[in-house]
Amino acid sequence: MHRLTAAALVLVAVSAGGADEPSASLQRELARVRSQIGASVPEGERAALLQRLDRAEAAVKAQRTYQACYLLEAPYDSAAAFAFVASASAQRPHDFVKQWTDLGAPKPHSGKPGRVPAALDALAEAAEDRGPATYLASRPYAEDSGMEAGLYYLGESHAVMNYAAFVRAGQWPAVGRRPRFRSLASELEALDREMTTSYETMARANHPTYIRASAALKQARSLNDHGALEGALFQYLLSRYLFAPLRGPAGADATRERIAAARATLPAAEDHSIAELFIQFAEEGLSSGNADLRHGASAVLEDVIPAYRAAIAPIAPAVTSHANAAVTITLVRWPFT
Numbered sequence: 120m121h122r123l124t125a126a127a128l129v130l131v132a133v134s135a136g137g138a139d140e141p142s143a144s145l146q147r148e149l150a151r152v153r154s155q156i157g158a159s160v161p162e163g164e165r166a167a168l169l170q171r172l173d174r175a176e177a178a179v180k181a182q183r184t185y186q187a188c189y190l191l192e193a194p195y196d197s198a199a200a201f202a203f204v205a206s207a208s209a210q211r212p213h214d215f216v217k218q219w220t221d222l223g224a225p226k227p228h229s230g231k232p233g234r235v236p237a238a239l240d241a242l243a244e245a246a247e248d249r250g251p252a253t254y255l256a257s258r259p260y261a262e263d264s265g266m267e268a269g270l271y272y273l274g275e276s277h278a279v280m281n282y283a284a285f286v287r288a289g290q291w292p293a294v295g296r297r298p299r300f301r302s303l304a305s306e307l308e309a310l311d312r313e314m315t316t317s318y319e320t321m322a323r324a325n326h327p328t329y330i331r332a333s334a335a336l337k338q339a340r341s342l343n344d345h346g347a348l349e350g351a352l353f354q355y356l357l358s359r360y361l362f363a364p365l366r367g368p369a370g371a372d373a374t375r376e377r378i379a380a381a382r383a384t385l386p387a388a389e390d391h392s393i394a395e396l397f398i399q400f401a402e403e404g405l406s407s408g409n410a411d412l413r414h415g416a417s418a419v420l421e422d423v424i425p426a427y428r429a430a431i432a433p434i435a436p437a438v439t440s441h442a443n444a445a446v447t448i449t450l451v452r453w454p455f456t
Contacts (some may be wrong), residue, residue: 141184141289148285149176149191152198159202168194174403183399185238185392188286192246195285196278203274204267215261215269225250225277229284236294237349238392243283244350248342250279297390298431300348303355306430307340310358317365325365332362352430353393356423360397360415369417373405378416381424394427 149172156168175190209215227247232240254276261269314336318329339354363369371377378401385391397419404416 141291142179142182144289145175145179145184145187145191148195149179149187152191152194155198155202156194159205160198161201164197164201168197178399178403181402183402185236185396186399186403188239188242189396192242192279192282195282196275199278199281200271200274203278204270207270207274209266209270212261212266215266215273216258219254219258219261219269219273222273222277224254225280227280227283229280229287232287232349233297235287235289235291236392237297237300237390238353238396239286239289239291241349241353241393241396243287244342244347245338245354246279246283248338248345248347248350250276253279294390294392295388299433300352300431301434302348303339303343303351303430306426307336307343307351307355310336310355310362314358314362321365328361328364332358332365335361349393352427353396355430356393356397356427359426360400360418360423363418363422364411364414366422369414370421371417373401373413373416373420375405377420378402378405381420384424384428391427394424397423397427 153169153172156165156172160168171190172194175187175194178184178187178190207218209218227250229243229247232244253272257269257272257276260272314329314333318326321329335354335358339351339358342348342354343351378398381401382395382398385394400412401416401419404412404414404419407413
């Protein structure tokens with residue numbers, strides 16, 4: 120099977136967090152996914168997934184649980200998708216079409232949004248938004264790239280729903296009232312213009328970075344159009360985070376003091392977990408020897424957090440100034456009166 124870079128999906132029972140602390144539930148799920156990778160994922164596909172799991176485990180140990188949830192998704196989905204391929208009974212194109220039809224388009228089953236911190240709803244909304252599109256894409260993939268590819272994406276389309284259910288199942292501590300999230304249509308349009316302009320002159324070596332950032336921006340638009348505002352905000356900020364290396368070197372290195380100052384700019388007693396997720400990325404980058412992660416830490420402080428604050432701020436009403444306005448009235452006498 121050729122390398123498939125998209126996240127994959129599983130048809131397995133969702134492992135609920137129950138009354139556990141989030142870290143305990145995450146640790147169990149990380150162990151389960153690691154075992155599934157060993158059992159179902161081809162050896163040549165394992166390294167990137169295991170590396171991501173290693174980062175997620177380090178995040179759990181450092182109490183960066185929002186980041187751990189984010190890092191979990193790719194290996195969670197991929198392990199499940201490969202397991203689905205291995206267990207599928209389809210042998211011929213007709214069999215695939217029947218299985219595709221019998222399973223049907225995936226539907227969310229993660230419960231009512233709003234019970235967990237906004238960051239978890241954002242991750243769940245983004246995952247659920249990908250499910251139906253991936254399901255529809257799996258059929259042409261089966262026709263064009265082979266049945267294994269189609270089965271992989273068919274499995275992924277349901278796995279993302281299970282992932283969403285998992286992240287919403289934990290018993291998370293209260294984080295306060297959410298800000299009033301709003302449509303980001305103008306911000307998304309502005310970022311799209313900036314990225315498109317940059318693409319026209321960037322070196323070919325930078326295209327993969329642009330593609331990743333552009334994909335996040337595209338999903339932000341989809342979520343924004345559907346009214347999934349937490350997910351839209353997260354994907355918008357993720358696009359900015361991914362695009363940051365193409366803006367040039369950071370203004371200053373991240374430090375613990377700067378991270379603490381960034382946290383302090385967020386109003387207290389409110390749910391700013393979406394911003395906190397990115398601050399946790401900055402904390403990882405600060406202690407990492409990876410140059411990209413260290414650059415990402417600076418991007419969080421210099422770009423992502425200011426963009427978050429702007430996105431949750433009320434939009435100032437447009438004011439039409441009448442100062443010094445002059446009106447000229449011309450009186451014309453009709454000559455025949």
